[in-house]
Amino acid sequence: MTPSVIEFKISSEDRRVAWLATAAVGLSLVDAAIPSPLPGVKPGLANIVTLIVLIRYGWTTAAWVSGLRVLAGSLLLGYFLAPGFFLSLAGTVCSLATLGLVRHLPGRWFGPVSLSIFAAFAHIGGQLLLARVWLIPHDGVFLLTPVFSAAALVFGTINGVIATKLLTDLPPHPELPSRA
């Protein structure tokens, strides 16, 4: 008698998500290797992948890719289920929600740079709120808001420009065909 076999069908969508999430995880490792003057101020290079995925493959794929990136990135860097993991998750959830709204902005006027800036501000906003509610229940955390928001603006703009450049230069990967 053979034991029953559970077979998972792997769709091309699954492959695409896996590849893109791998790229995002790689960039989060690069991110972690860059020294930062203040904990929390990071370039957030993995968001370049999120932006490209959002524009090319839609919001659902982008949500999968960033969710997997947070999970796998935290496992690789060793902070899974530590406070940093929840901060990262809160930031990602907020920026995905914001991206879901602002991606409906007219594309003729607003490019990936706008989306990137909105996402960066939402990311830092989500993290600060979680930190205030859970980790440091004192309004003192908000003293860092100006520094964090300045970093969000600078890195959001740079990441947005890189994403725009990649979107115009790179044709969709042959193994990861665009849905559109």
Next chain:
Amino acid sequence: MPWLALLKPGDWLIIGLGALLVGLSFPLFWQGGLGERAIVRQNGQIVANLDLRSKRQLSVPGPLGSTLIAIEPGRARVVADPGPRQYCVRQGWLMRPGEIAICAPNRVSLQISGRTKVYDSLSY
């Protein structure tokens, strides 16, 4: 600049608005910092200098009776006062350095202080 061509007009608008927001956030969040201690005075003498990190209540005796002060993380207020007009009670929570509630009839005051000293007014 080939990079600048990647930006659309709306992107410039968002960058400008973002920069404005960042610029405004500095004075908003950094003016005088946050309240760290509550100074309670009776008849001009400091009777208590409390850290604004823990929750506690304090009763200060005066000529009319006792004034009740509540301290919570990051803020403080006068809960009850025997004075006739209740100005200091109605001021509510104080959280910024320099804020003060004065219960004049009972000669009690509650002031918030921070790391940096802020001025009530400046004249040249």
